[in-house]
Amino acid sequence: MGSSVYSDNYDNYNAYVVDDDPKINLNQLGINYIVESNDTQTNGLVKLYERYYENSLCCNYYMFEFMGVQYYIDLANSSVSKPYNENEFNFFIKELHADDYVKIDSGYMVWKNPAPYSTIFAGGDSWKGWSNFYVYFYDDKFNLISQTMMGSYIISCSCNNGIFYCTLSPGYKGHKLCKSTDMINWEECYYDYENDVETCENIIYRGNLKYNDISFDNGNTFVDIVHENYSGKRGVSKSNFPYIIKNGGGYFYISKDGVYEIPINADEILNVQRQMGSNPVTIQRWYFVENSLILESAYENKIKISLSDINRVLDEMSRTPYVQLNDKILGFSQPPVVENDRTLVPMRFLFEQMGANVTWNESAETATATLPTSADQRIRTFSNEAEKSVTFSIDNTNVTVNGHPAEMDVPARLVNDKTMVPLRFLSENLGYNVEWDEATNTAIITTE
Incomplete structure (x- = not known):
């Protein structure tokens, strides 16, 4: 992976040519939002039920409606919204006093802890004195099939391909996953299951500790995604909504x-204002009401974001071409733009993934991308050049390719503080092939 060279003179630094990875924010995208106290009543929420433990509120359930479907959420805990069914809710939540439940093919998977998370772990290691962490299985008529006492606090449960999973918290540090095939016997396992799958607008996305990839052919083949905003893999927050949600690491992503x-x-x-090394703000709960996305934080504040604005931006993104470099889809923080049938992409991330170096000539106000050539490339192209290079500037179609003058169809542009460069022209002149896949709306870049 290549490195970029930047000017040390920041007083005269032209960020519009070689950007320093600026983050795209809601203001740049034209998305309106306001900040309110978590105590502020949110219109559209209907209180369902409160449960107390030792005279303290431990569960506070509300209902809301989104796109004609009713959902419930526990606003006293870190909770995910789920479809509301009155009979299920009355039995499992009100009568059984379960923490939550999920529908499975054979009925229901239910989990119940003896007290709230904050109460159990308030005394550090003294949590080991607690017991009665239960997973139950019920049939469709609410008849008990089996029950198992787990070893520690139950975070969540799920089922995938006939395998039952239970995420446990053995203390403040980390989680562990257990699985069962018979509803009775459990064993610890690795987070390698594929239940973090979301289907949205004919696209299948997998996101967990094992996968971060996308399929355009109904799951027959998947292509890995590499993101500019973050490295590694991030799990998907299961939501039942027509969005893909990732929550963690100081950011909440919706797509x-x-x-x-x-x-x-x-x-x-x-x-x-966080101190160096401290954890970022955590979004504990999120839900949709009154044409808004509501994000509740641990800082007793909530962010109310216009859902109309979110949908507008996501609709624009859905029409944006994908870019595949060899065997990976590039997840640009600023999606590509199209000008005169030419696709422009963020320069920094593209060149970084190609392994190109970028240098800035302050006096000439130009950027130069250089990429070493392999021995195979030199043999196939009958060239002795040790590297390929392209020199360009913003809003100027005149460029220099390998020391010779040339002209681009469209110039590099500045979009949301990101330097956007013509994909085909720069890729081909740095030694790559570019093909267009009309079916998936994807520009595929491969090494010659």
Whole structure:
């Protein structure tokens, strides 16, 4: 992976030519939002039920409606919204006092802890004195099939391909996953299951500790995604909504494909000044009401974001071409733009993934991308050049390719503080082939 060279003179630094990885924010995307106290009543929420433990509120369930479907959420805990069914809710939540439940093919998977998370772990290691962490299985008529006492606090449960999973918290540090095939016997396992799958607008996205990829052919083949905003893999928050949600690491991401995402930085929006090394703001709960996406933080504040604006931006992103470099889809923080039938992409991330170096000539106000050539390339192209290079500037179609003058169809542009460069012209002149896949709306870049 190549490195970029920047000017040390920041007083005269032209960020529009070689950007320093600026993050795209809601203001740049034209998305409106306001910040309110978590105590502020949110219109559209209907209280369902409260449960107390030792005279303290431990569960506070509300219902809301989104796109004609009713959902419930526990606003006293870190909770995910789920479809509301009155009979199920009355039995499992009100009568059984379960923490939550999920529908499975054979009925229901239910989990119940003896007290709230904060109460159990308030005394450090003294949590080991607690017991009665139960997983239950019920049939469709609410008859008990089996029950198992687990070893520690139950975070969540799920089922995938006939295998039952239970995420446990053995203390403040980390989680562990257990699985069962018979509803009775459990064993610890690795987070390698594929239940973090979302289907949205004919696209299948997988996101967990094992996968971060996308399929355009109904799951027959998947292509890995590499993101500009973050490295590694991030799990999907299961939601039952027509969005792909990733929540963690200081950012809340919402998208329709897991590739081009709207990043929501709670630290920035709430103006939280964190000390070096401290954890970023955590979004504990999120839900949709009154044409808004509501994000509730641990700082007793919530962010109310216009859902109309979110949908507008996501619709624009859904029409944006994908870019595949060899065997990976590039998840640009600023999606590509099209000008005169030419696709422009963020320069920094593209060149970084190609392994190109970028240097800035301050006096000439030009950027030069250089990429070493391999021995095979030199033999196939009958060239002795040790590297290929392209020199260009913003809003100027005149360029220099390998020391010779040339002209681009469209110039490099500045979009949301990102330097956007013509994909085909620069890729081909740095030694790559570029093909267009009309079916998936993808520009595929491969090494010659």
